[in-house]
Amino acid sequence: MNIVSTAQKKTLHSILASKLNKLTIPVSSTSSAEDFDFAEVFGPPTSSPHAAVSTSPSSSSSLFLGDPQIIYNRSHSFIGPSPRYTVSNSLPLKTFNQEIDSESSDEDGNENRRINADKETEKDEDGGAVCKIGPGDFEILRVIGKGAFGKVFQVKKKDTDGISGIGGGSGDGIFAMKVMKKHTIIKNNHVDYMKAERDILTKVVHPFIVQLRYSFQTKSKLYLILDFINGGHLFFHLYRQGIFSEDQARVYTAEIVSAVSHLHKSGIVHRDLKPENILMDADGHVMLTDFGLAKEIDESSRSNSMCGTTEYMAPEILLSKGHNKEADWWSVGILLYEMLTGQPPFTHANRKKLQEKIINEKVKLPPRLSSEAHSLLKGLLQKEPSRRLGSGPSGSDEIKRHKWFRPINWKKLETRELQTKFKPDVSGEDCTANFDKCWTAMPPDDSPAPTPTAGEHFQGYTYVAPNPWLSSK
Incomplete structure (x- = not known):
C-alpha cells in the first residue's frame, strides 16, 4: 500500500485547485436557451420559406443532398407541472426539464x-x-x-x-x-x-x-x-411536398378526426397531436401513434397538466385553465392549417413569445384557401374552448357535418375504402x-x-x- 504524506497531499490539492481555477464554461451562441435545437435531426439552417424559426447550425449535423428544405427547429413534447415548476398566471420562460434518453451504461454491460x-x-x-x-x-x-x-x-x-x-x-x-x-x-x-x-x-x-x-x-x-x-411520418411527407392540396388534406384530416373521435368516445384525450405523431401506411392512410401524453379524462372533468408540443397546444392549456377533449380539436385545427400552408399559424424562436402569440393573436387565414376551409379553421381555432367546433353536445359530429367535409363518405372512410391520391414509395x-x-x-x-x-x-x-x-x- 502506498502511503502519501501530508505534505504530498497538500501539493496535490494545490495543483488540482490551480487547474480547476482555469476552467471556463463556454457561452452558448444560441439566442434562446429554452428552445430545443433540431439541427442535428433535420440538418443545418436553410433559407427555406417553410422554416418557422432560425438557429445556429450544429457542427455535427449534415444536410443530405436532395432532402427537402424543412422546419429544423421545433418544440419537443413535454409534460408538467414538474416538481420544479409551479403553475401560475404568468407565462414561464423556462418550464420543463427535457431529458432525451441519455446513453448510460451499467455494471451488467450490453x-x-x-x-x-x-x-x-x-x-x-x-x-x-x-x-x-x-x-x-x-x-x-x-x-x-x-x-x-x-x-x-x-x-x-x-x-x-x-x-x-x-x-x-x-x-x-x-x-x-x-x-x-x-x-x-x-x-x-x-x-x-x-x-x-x-x-x-x-x-x-x-x-x-x-x-x-x-x-x-x-x-x-x-x-x-x-x-x-x-410509409413514414406525415411530417416527412408534408415538408417534402411543402403543402398539401385541400383535397389531399381533407382525406388526412377526416381520418385524423375519425381516430380522435374514437378516442374521445372512449374517454381518452391524446394531447400531443402533431405531424411527427402521425404515420402514413403503404396505402396512403394516416395512422395516429405515440400515446405518451394521452390521458383518460371523464367528460365532466378537467386536467391541469401542462403538456403537449407548444406550437399545437391549446390556449386553455397554456393558461392552466384546465382542459379536456376540446384541446385535441384545437390541435387538429393547427394540423390542418399546417397541411394547407406549410407551417403552424403561430411560430416564434422564443417559447414565451410563442405562448403569448397563441393566447393573444388572431389566426391569419391565407386568402387562397376556400371559404369552406376558412370556416372550418375558424371553428377549430376558437380560443375559447366552449365555442370551439366539436365542443358541443354532438361532439365530433359537428366537425364531420361541416361543409368542408361534404365530399367525404364517412362510412367508406372508416372501412378504409376511400382511395388516397398519394401513396408513399414503399419497396417492402x-x-x-x-x-x-x-x-x-x-x-x-x-x-x-x-x-x-x-x-x-x-x-x-x-x-x-x-x-x-x-x-x-
Missing part, C-alpha cells in the same frame, strides 16, 4: 447480452405467469426514431417458439419496438404517463390508430411492440426509405441502462394482443 436473464414473469389474476416474450424474441434491424423517453426500433420477430403470429402484425413479423428506460421515467416522475400509454393502447382498436401487439419489461426497461407502419414490409436518415443511419443498439433501485413501479405491464385486428398486407 443490454442485449442479458435480456434473457432480465425477462420478467408477471402474474395474472389467478397467480399464473403470463410473460412468454421478451427483447430476445426480436431482432433489431434499425433505428426509426428517438424521443424524450427512449428509442424506437424496427424489429423482426424471431420464430423461436412457433408463436410468431401471436398478436398479429405483418406477414414477415416486422414491428416497431419502443424502448423506454425505467430510471429516466422514474427520475422525471413520469411513471403514471408510461402506465397510461400502455393501458390506453390495450383498449384502443381503430383503423387509423397504430395497434399495440405486445408489452413487456426487463429490470431496466419498458418495451412496447407496435405494428410497423412503413421492412422499407424505411420514408424515415429520416438521421435515425436510420444510427447504430441499431438497444443500449444498456442502470436498473432502478426503487420498488416495483410497473407491475402488470406485460400484454399480448388477443387477436390480430389490423394486419399489414
Whole structure:
C-alpha cells in the first residue's frame, strides 16, 4: 500500500485547485436557451420559406443532398407541472426539464447480452405467469426514431417458439419496438404517463390508430411492440411536398378526426397531436401513434397538466385553465392549417413569445384557401374552448357535418375504402426509405441502462394482443 504524506497531499490539492481555477464554461451562441435545437435531426439552417424559426447550425449535423428544405427547429413534447415548476398566471420562460434518453451504461454491460436473464414473469389474476416474450424474441434491424423517453426500433420477430403470429402484425413479423428506460421515467416522475400509454393502447382498436401487439419489461426497461407502419411520418411527407392540396388534406384530416373521435368516445384525450405523431401506411392512410401524453379524462372533468408540443397546444392549456377533449380539436385545427400552408399559424424562436402569440393573436387565414376551409379553421381555432367546433353536445359530429367535409363518405372512410391520391414509395414490409436518415443511419443498439433501485413501479405491464385486428398486407 502506498502511503502519501501530508505534505504530498497538500501539493496535490494545490495543483488540482490551480487547474480547476482555469476552467471556463463556454457561452452558448444560441439566442434562446429554452428552445430545443433540431439541427442535428433535420440538418443545418436553410433559407427555406417553410422554416418557422432560425438557429445556429450544429457542427455535427449534415444536410443530405436532395432532402427537402424543412422546419429544423421545433418544440419537443413535454409534460408538467414538474416538481420544479409551479403553475401560475404568468407565462414561464423556462418550464420543463427535457431529458432525451441519455446513453448510460451499467455494471451488467450490453443490454442485449442479458435480456434473457432480465425477462420478467408477471402474474395474472389467478397467480399464473403470463410473460412468454421478451427483447430476445426480436431482432433489431434499425433505428426509426428517438424521443424524450427512449428509442424506437424496427424489429423482426424471431420464430423461436412457433408463436410468431401471436398478436398479429405483418406477414414477415416486422414491428416497431419502443424502448423506454425505467430510471429516466422514474427520475422525471413520469411513471403514471408510461402506465397510461400502455393501458390506453390495450383498449384502443381503430383503423387509423397504430395497434399495440405486445408489452413487456426487463429490470431496466419498458418495451412496447407496435405494428410497423412503413410509409413514414406525415411530417416527412408534408415538408417534402411543402403543402398539401385541400383535397389531399381533407382525406388526412377526416381520418385524423375519425381516430380522435374514437378516442374521445372512449374517454381518452391524446394531447400531443402533431405531424411527427402521425404515420402514413403503404396505402396512403394516416395512422395516429405515440400515446405518451394521452390521458383518460371523464367528460365532466378537467386536467391541469401542462403538456403537449407548444406550437399545437391549446390556449386553455397554456393558461392552466384546465382542459379536456376540446384541446385535441384545437390541435387538429393547427394540423390542418399546417397541411394547407406549410407551417403552424403561430411560430416564434422564443417559447414565451410563442405562448403569448397563441393566447393573444388572431389566426391569419391565407386568402387562397376556400371559404369552406376558412370556416372550418375558424371553428377549430376558437380560443375559447366552449365555442370551439366539436365542443358541443354532438361532439365530433359537428366537425364531420361541416361543409368542408361534404365530399367525404364517412362510412367508406372508416372501412378504409376511400382511395388516397398519394401513396408513399414503399419497396417492402421492412422499407424505411420514408424515415429520416438521421435515425436510420444510427447504430441499431438497444443500449444498456442502470436498473432502478426503487420498488416495483410497473407491475402488470406485460400484454399480448388477443387477436390480430389490423394486419399489414
